[in-house]
Amino acid sequence: MSLVKLDQVHKYYGDFHVLKGIDLNIKVGEVVSIIGKSGSGKSTLLRCINGLEAYQQGGIAVDDKEVTSEDIQVRRLALSVGMIFQSFNLFPHLTVGENIMLAPTIVLKKSKQEAEKTARAMLEKVGLGDKFDRYPEKLSGGQQQRVAIARALAMNPKVLLCDEITSALDPELVGDVLKVLEQLAAEGMTLILVTHEMNFARDVGDRVVFMHQGKVWEEGNSKKLLSEPQTEELKQFIGAVL
Amino acid sequence: MIEFSNWDILRNLLLAAQWTLLLSIAAFIGGTVVALTLTAMRLTRNVVVMRIVRVYVELFQGTPLLMQMFLCFFGLSMIGYEISAWGAAILSLTLFTSAFLVEIWRGCIDTLPKGQWEASRVLGLNFLQTLRHVILPQATKVAFAPTVGFSVQVVKGTALASVIGFVELTKAGTMLNNATFEPFKVFAFVALIYFALCYPLSLCSKYLEKKYHVAR
Known part of the structure; x- marks a missing residue:
């Protein structure tokens, strides 16, 4: 059963088309890593899932409830979606x-x-x-x-969104935070992470979603996807970060 | 001609200074109350309400306090509202003070990172809960120093009330000068008293600034 469901989601910042028809289904207990270059729309995608950003077309549902950016909806959503930010807040x-x-x-x-x-x-x-x-x-x-x-x-929460939560940390502190996430994953928490930690994505994550130019460019089992990337763009990206 | 000793001059000035002090306090309290209301209005993010606040601020920041005082004093009596010099002074100083305070406070609220609003939102707090538990406790700390700092401007602004005939420190100085023909001495005393009122406020503002900046 899918906990988070995105159906042809489009988002624009003025004329800029950030998300170009995103389809995504995330099951209970799944750990999904969203990777991609900066500007590929991955953080925006995450922020749409909990209503921090409005989207213009398509549909998002969490736990079978529709997501909008209206205040009252966001608050109802807060009961099932937790979020952690890069800057702690x-x-x-x-x-x-x-x-x-x-x-x-x-x-x-x-x-x-x-x-x-x-x-x-x-x-x-x-x-x-x-x-x-x-x-x-x-x-x-x-x-x-x-x-x-x-x-x-x-x-x-039923699902935890993590927006580059280790990017602002000194390298020696990253491990402690990832260990906590790993433990949560083991306990069956559903996690959606925007991350640059490829090792974590491969070892702990179930699935990797590679975003490029506002689209889901490639997705699949994390170990398979990262070791055998199909598209040129993902090969390049993996080459650049590893 | 009556002789005025230094003590006579000083004593009369100090008596008048009470009115300067009282006017300052009244204007500051009035300005705070109005500015709080305007700040709350602005935070609603309602476009029409925000524009009203904007116009208010521009109007009273963009015209001289003296003109505002004239309008309150002469203008209101022209259209049938009799108002005393005291009332006109308080009214205009309240308008003036609130227009500046609302801008100062907006700055304090805006310095808080956007992440504070977002974190509250994703935790399920509504607007008023966020304001009460997250934003205001932080913003008030930041606001103390510039608010006290601005009170110096209010104290000095009360001098303009002398022009519409309210007998406060400056007006008393003018009257004493007319009687003694010793402008240098009289106005030096006047200036000293203003300084004695304002300097502690400046010191207080500096202290508050240091205190809360270290804590952050």
Whole structure:
């Protein structure tokens, strides 16, 4: 059963045709890596899936519910789609614990105690159980990103969107974040990642989607696709990043 | 002719300075209330509402405060609303202050990264929840220093109320000068009192700026 379904999605920025008819079906528990050059539309695609960007034609459905960029829809969607950003976007005026508890208490109307229990469990899960009372600025980039993952998980999403979440990190911190993702994948979380981490895409991912000029240029089983690219463009891209 | 000692001059000026202070505070409070309303209006992202705020800001930033004061004082009485010099001064200073504060605060809100709005949105917070729990707590910290800094302009702006006959510090200075014929001494005192009012505000603004910049 497909959890995320895209049907001939077109998106324009003014005259610029960013997405040119994207079809994509993502099943529950699948780990899908979207790769491609910058400007190929991969981040835009991700942002369309949770309604941060509007699309002009076609249809997107998550969990059989239609996605639009209308505010009320986006909020309903937030209950099933979590998102993690390249720039972490933690709330700097709140402690780590408060960052994680904010949405569960306000949006899900959980009690403080309940939210705190979840928050501590999620922090434990990302390996930061001792950072509950710290402020984000006191943490390294890798730790901040893991807090962002815990914050998204606290809303108990069905699918997690990751927009180049390791691109702003120092190389030695990338591993910690990827380890958390790997663990989530093993637990059966559905993940859609825009990433440059080819090793992760190959080893942990089920499927790779290569985007080029606003289209899904090539897609398939991650190990097969990355070792035997069919198109010239993907060969070139793999050659450039590996 | 009556003789005025230095103390007489200073004492009278200080009495009048109370009115300068009171006018400043009243204008600042009035300006804050109006600016808060305008800021909230602007944040609704409604095109018509935003344009109204835009016009308001342009109008009161783009014309001299003195003209605004004349219009409030003479203009309103021309169309049948009798208004005291005190009322006209407060009204015009409120309009003037709010037009600047709303711009200052917009800047503070705009300096927050777009990611703060987006992160709130994908977590399911609605507009007001985002404003209350994410945006305002951060923006107010940034806004303290420039807001206090701007209050210096309000204090100095009250001097214009002397022109419509309100007896505050500057007007008292003019009157004392007419009686003593010692303009240098009288206006030096006047300037010193303004400085004594404004300098602590400047210091406070600098302190706040340092405090919150280090924290960020």
